[in-house]
Amino acid sequence: MKSLKWISLLVLAGMLLAACAPAASPEGEAATGEVEVFSWWTAGGEADGLAAMQEVFSAEYPNLTFVNAAVAGGAGTNARAVLATRLSAGDPPSSWQGHAGQELIGTYVAAGQIEPLNDLYDQNGWLDVMPQTLIPLISQDGNIYSVPVNIHRANVMWYNPAVLEANGATVPATWDEFLTSAETLLANGVTPLAMGEQWTSMHLLETVLLGSLGADGYAGLWDGSTDWAGPEVTAALETFQQVLTYVNSDASTLSWDQAAQLVVDGDAAFTIMGDWADGFFVSLGLTPETDFGWAPAPGTDGLFQFLSDSFVLPVNAKNPEGAIAWLTVAGSKEGQEAFNPIKGSICARTDCDPALFDAYLQSAIADWNTDTVVGSLTHGVVANDAWKSEIDTALGLFLADGDVAAFQSALATACSSSGACQ
Amino acid sequence: MNTRQEKLLAFAFITPSIIAIGIFVYGFIGWSLRVSLSSWRGLLPDYTWAGLSNFIGLFQDRRFLIDIQNTLIFTIFFLAASLVIGLLLAILIDRIKWAGNLFRGVFLFPMAVSFIVTGVAWRWLMNPATGSRISGLNLLFDNLGLDFLINNWHTTAPPWGIAFVVIPAVWQMSGFTMALYLSGIQSIPAELRESAKMDGANEFQVFRYIILPLLNPVTLSAVIILGHISLKIFDLIVAMSGKDLRLDVPSIYMWTTTFDGNNFARGAAIGILMLLGVALLVVPYLIYTNRTEIDV
Numbered sequence: 057m058k059s060l061k062w063i064s065l066l067v068l069a070g071m072l073l074a075a076c077a078p079a080a081s082p083e084g085e086a087a088t089g090e091v092e093v094f095s096w097w098t099a100g101g102e103a104d105g106l107a108a109m110q111e112v113f114s115a116e117y118p119n120l121t122f123v124n125a126a127v128a129g130g131a132g133t134n135a136r137a138v139l140a141t142r143l144s145a146g147d148p149p150s151s152w153q154g155h156a157g158q159e160l161i162g163t164y165v166a167a168g169q170i171e172p173l174n175d176l177y178d179q180n181g182w183l184d185v186m187p188q189t190l191i192p193l194i195s196q197d198g199n200i201y202s203v204p205v206n207i208h209r210a211n212v213m214w215y216n217p218a219v220l221e222a223n224g225a226t227v228p229a230t231w232d233e234f235l236t237s238a239e240t241l242l243a244n245g246v247t248p249l250a251m252g253e254q255w256t257s258m259h260l261l262e263t264v265l266l267g268s269l270g271a272d273g274y275a276g277l278w279d280g281s282t283d284w285a286g287p288e289v290t291a292a293l294e295t296f297q298q299v300l301t302y303v304n305s306d307a308s309t310l311s312w313d314q315a316a317q318l319v320v321d322g323d324a325a326f327t328i329m330g331d332w333a334d335g336f337f338v339s340l341g342l343t344p345e346t347d348f349g350w351a352p353a354p355g356t357d358g359l360f361q362f363l364s365d366s367f368v369l370p371v372n373a374k375n376p377e378g379a380i381a382w383l384t385v386a387g388s389k390e391g392q393e394a395f396n397p398i399k400g401s402i403c404a405r406t407d408c409d410p411a412l413f414d415a416y417l418q419s420a421i422a423d424w425n426t427d428t429v430v431g432s433l434t435h436g437v438v439a440n441d442a443w444k445s446e447i448d449t450a451l452g453l454f455l456a457d458g459d460v461a462a463f464q465s466a467l468a469t470a471c472s473s474s475g476a477c478q
Numbered sequence: 479m480n481t482r483q484e485k486l487l488a489f490a491f492i493t494p495s496i497i498a499i500g501i502f503v504y505g506f507i508g509w510s511l512r513v514s515l516s517s518w519r520g521l522l523p524d525y526t527w528a529g530l531s532n533f534i535g536l537f538q539d540r541r542f543l544i545d546i547q548n549t550l551i552f553t554i555f556f557l558a559a560s561l562v563i564g565l566l567l568a569i570l571i572d573r574i575k576w577a578g579n580l581f582r583g584v585f586l587f588p589m590a591v592s593f594i595v596t597g598v599a600w601r602w603l604m605n606p607a608t609g610s611r612i613s614g615l616n617l618l619f620d621n622l623g624l625d626f627l628i629n630n631w632h633t634t635a636p637p638w639g640i641a642f643v644v645i646p647a648v649w650q651m652s653g654f655t656m657a658l659y660l661s662g663i664q665s666i667p668a669e670l671r672e673s674a675k676m677d678g679a680n681e682f683q684v685f686r687y688i689i690l691p692l693l694n695p696v697t698l699s700a701v702i703i704l705g706h707i708s709l710k711i712f713d714l715i716v717a718m719s720g721k722d723l724r725l726d727v728p729s730i731y732m733w734t735t736t737f738d739g740n741n742f743a744r745g746a747a748i749g750i751l752m753l754l755g756v757a758l759l760v761v762p763y764l765i766y767t768n769r770t771e772i773d774v
Contacts, residue, residue, distance in 0.1 A: 137737060140521055163740060167521040245609070253720045306607040308633055308722045323611060442519055445739025449541050452723025456544070456636050466540075 088119045091378035093367070095153035096135035098128040101335065105399035109205075112394045113385045120378050125149050143169055148370035150379040155436030156194045156204045156366040158278075162440020164368070165201055171369045172199035176380065182387050185405045189429035193437055194366065202366035203387045206401035209331045209420055210432040211263045211353040211361040214316065217346065219246060219325045231267055231295050231354045234326075238302040241325050248302035250324035252315035255434060257307070258451055260328050261296055262433040267355025268292035271428045278431070278438040280477040284468040293460050300455075308455075319348070328353050330363070330435070334416040335400035344415040352423075360427035363435030364404060439474065446470035507753065514746035521740060532747035542748070545728045548640040549755075552727070553708040555644040556651075560704055561697065563648060564655025569685075571656070572663050582660065585653035593650065597717025600646035604631035604718075636724050643725060647714060651707070655700050662696035663689060698763065705759045710752060728752050 091113075097106045103126070110122050127135035139152055148169070154160040164170045177183055177200055183191065186204070194202055215227060223244050228234035238248035251257060266274045269288055276282030283289070304324060307315070316333050318324035320340060327333070337348045352359065367386045373379045385391040392403040397412045406425045410418045431437030433444065450466035453459075471477040517528040536542045567585055571578045588596070605614040606629075612620055619627040632642040666689060674684050712729040719725045721734060728748050736745030 143521065144523075163521050169521065254722055304607075305630070306605065306611075306633065308719060308724070309601060309606065318611075323609075442739045442741060445735060445741070448721075448734070448738075449723065452721075452726070453540055453544075455722075456724045 089375050089378055090121045090123050091151070091375055091382050092123040092125050092149040093151050093153075093382055094125045094127070094135070094139060094149035095365075096127055097153070098126045101399045105395040108394040108398055109385065109391050112388075112391050113382060116385060116390075117378075117381045120381055122382075143167075143370075146372070148373060150373055150375050151367045151369060151382050153365055153367060154202065156202050156364040157431050157437030158440040158443075159436025160202055160366070160368060161194075161196045162442070165196055166440070169371055170201055171371055171373075172201060173203065173369060173383070174198075174200050176203070176369075176383060176387075180384060180387060182405075185389075185407050187406060187424065187429050190362070190404070193362075193429065193431045194364075202368045203383045204364040204366040204404035205386050205392060206365050206396050206399055207404050207420075207424060208363050208401050208435070209360055209423070210259060210363055210435060211266060211328075211356045211359065212331050212333070213326055213328055213351050213353045214319055214333050214337075215326045215349050215351070216319045216322055216324075217349045219319075219322050220349075223325070225325060227349070227351045228354045229357065231264065231299065234354050235298055235302075238299075242302060246322075247304045247318060247324040248326060249299065249304075250310075250315040250318040250327040251300075251303045251307040252310040252312045253308055254448070254452060254455065256312050256315060256329070257300070257455060258448060259330065259432075259434045260299070261451060263328050263353040263356060263361065264296045264299060265289075265292050265433075266359060266361055266430060267353055268295055270355075271359050271430050274430055275438075277471075278476060280471070284471045284477065285464060289467070290460070290464060293464055297458065297460055330432075331416065331420060332400060334414070338414060350416060350419075358427050360423050360429050361432050362424075362429055363432040363437055366404075439476075443470060443474035443476070446473065510746045510749050513742055514750045516743050516746075518742040518746075519740060519744075523742075528743065532743050533751070536744070536747055536751065541723065541726060541731060542728070544636070544723070545726050545731050547637055548725065548727050549709060549711075551637060551640050552644060552647075552711065553705060555641050556647050556708045557701060557704055559644060559648045560652045560655045561700060563652040564700070565659050565693075567652065567656040568659035568663055571660055582657065585656050587653065588650045589654050591650065593647075593711075593714040594717045596646050596650050597714045600649075601718045604642065604645070606630040606633045632718060632725060639724050643715060643718060646718070647708070647711070651704060655704070658696050658700050659693060662693045666692050698766075702760060702763050706756050709755050709759070 095106065097103050106124070106126070110124070113120070113122055127138050135153075139149075142148060143164075154164070160170070182203075190204070191200060194200060194204065213227070219241075220226065223237075223241055223246060225237040225241060226233075228237060234248075241248045249260075251260060265277065269277070269282065269292060273282050273288060277284065277289075304310070304315070304318060310318075312329055312333075313336050315324075316327055316329060316336055319327050320337065320342065331350075334344075334350070338344070342348050353361075367383055369376070369379050369383060387405075389403075389405060389407060392405055393408050393412060396403050396408070397417075400417070402408070402413065402417050402421050402424055406421075408421070410421050413421065433439055433447070436444070439447065447467060447470050450463055450470060453466065454463035468477070512525065513523075514532055515528060515530070516524060517526045517531075518524045567581075571581050571585075574581070603614040605612075605616065607613060607616075608628075612628075615631075616628045619625065630639075632639050634642060670688055670692075671684055674688050679687070710729055711727055712733070715725050715727055715730060721730060729752065732745045732748040732752070735741045735748070
């Protein structure tokens with residue numbers, strides 16, 4: 057009896073040791089082992105979309121084991137802290153999620169942590185199926201650094217059609233038109249524009265800058281060819297200041313969806329928000345085009361201000377073949393068609409089947425294929441984290457004191473300290 | 479067991495915590511100081527010597543100046559209100575013998591709630607929406623016909639918005655000051671009051687010349703405890719206003735500049751300045767208590 061006890065104890069200890077040992081990942085063999093994919097997709101449509109894409113991956117690469125290393129926390133704040141710790145410990149995941157553009161390039165490329173993916177783009181012919189105006193926004197010095205999985209549009213003006221009709225207002229094509237109809241709406245006791253906490257005002261600012269400066273002027277802000285201290289920017293900031301006077305007084309206490317709720321309830325006529333608002337409206341049981349409507353933000357018709365979640369290839373990836381297999385799926389038609397209808401976004405590729413998507417997303421797909429693509433500031437495309445954080449501070453000070461001249465000079469200083477303007 | 483052995487044993491028992499505190503408190507304070515004197519901006523450490531430039535930059539930074547102003551306003555109102563209300567509650571409970579224990583529990587209870595919960599609840603109560611969406615306290619005032627009390631609460635224009643954040647902070651912490659004062663009052667020997675009365679002192683005089691002076695050490699402890707909470711306040715404000723710059727304080731700036739902006743050098747500089755601020759409050763207190771303890 058006693059020896060049996062000892063044997064079973066030994067067996068248990070052995071099992072424990074086996075469980076503690078690092079999972080074996082044979083090196084050198086192509087496309088086997090574990091692929092650890094790091095993201096902040098842990099809830100709702102995002103997590104379901106990731107699971108759908110994982111199924112496509114497992115079907116195509118049965119020898120690879122997908123390890124979901126998602127870290128919870130909105131917009132990836134926690135995940136990015138965890139990632140930074142792992143990178144400084146020299147333990148990168150096989151691939152990780154980040155906002156396409158400068159948020160990745162300015163942080164991780166600057167620190168020498170991710171590899172260019174030009175070869176992968178050539179092999180898969182992705183340059184032919186993604187908009188040409190997109191590629192420079194996710195590249196630096198001719199190197200493409202990430203595979204965009206999905207596309208969201210930032211410059212969308214959502215409205216309540218019933219409120220517009222009752223007040224004889226139309227959807228404004230320019231900010232001047234908006235200011236005119238805002239006066240009428242205000243006189244009738246309707247909040248013209250619903251806005252939420254501070255990041256939503258940065259979101260509004262970037263659409264006003266785009267609407268006032270146009271695609272080239274706006275793009276020039278981020279490479280130094282448009283003067284932040286110039287009169288065009290002054291005019292845009294003055295428009296922004298005027299627009300802010302038509303915003304709900306409790307904006308700073310509302311989240312973006314609470315602000316969108318004001319439009320749903322008819323308390324407000326318009327709101328400027330990214331197209332994840334579509335998913336919010338649909339989840340409330342609203343019918344597109346009758347209960348809620350949309351249009352490009354004033355002055356941005358024909359322009360698609362995008363943001364995108366994308367995946368990267370780390371320097372010294374644990375399983376580079378596996379990581380490339382994952383990136384191949386993330387950029388493929390099957391992968392993107394599996395992920396996006398569930399997540400509520402459109403494909404970065406222009407050849408996805410529109411029939412898979414809802415009414416708003418179909419219109420977004422049509423625009424994505426034809427519009428000029430520009431990047432979002434708030435969502436990490438055009439400025440790196442350090443620069444964006446300085447702009448956020450300048451904006452916060454402006455919201456507190458309303459001083460346009462001080463705001464503009466702070467923005468110009470932020471640009472020069474970022475290194476983009478000399 | 480002789481004294482020598484006892485001493486060795488005692489030393490052995492506290493060694494682990496001395497080592498842990500040495501590394502995790504003083505070691506990291508030293509490391510933060512080093513980072514605050516570097517030019518670390520970005521994902522990877524950069525210990526290039528930058529001298530005091532991060533500190534000088536902060537004192538020219540409009541945002542940091544707002545932070546200092548907000549911290550001062552918050553601290554002054556928070557301390558004053560907590561002490562006065564805490565003392566009043568303690569006197570009342572001391573007088574009302576029959577339900578003292580009940581009320582002591584009632585007023586102390588908010589301390590069991592975290593600042594995050596307090597912040598979220600008071601964010602709803604102090605909702606500044608108007609018109610058809612009026613809610614919270616403003617709705618209550620509206621229903622009671624007290625329209626003149628309806629206000630924007632913590633969204634009031636700077637610099638006074640931060641003063642309204644004091645309301646939930648006092649709601650939470652005045653019970654704690656009450657408990658401190660109550661134990662202080664109840665530890666005053668009854669003979670002192672009685673002999674003062676026999677000498678012809680009235681109630682007010684007993685309070686003013688006997689009780690209040692004897693409560694000075696309690697006030698000092700309360701100022702230290704509440705003061706360091708208030709200098710480091712973070713969770714309450716984040717729960718009430720997110721990252722709204724009008725209610726910004728140094729700890730929020732430290733968080734956003736470090737983790738959103740990857741500006742570790744500036745974040746460390748803010749951390750060191752906060753440490754100095756708290757040290758200004760705590761170190762004189764420690765010196766004072768050491769001296770009085772030696773005297774006694």
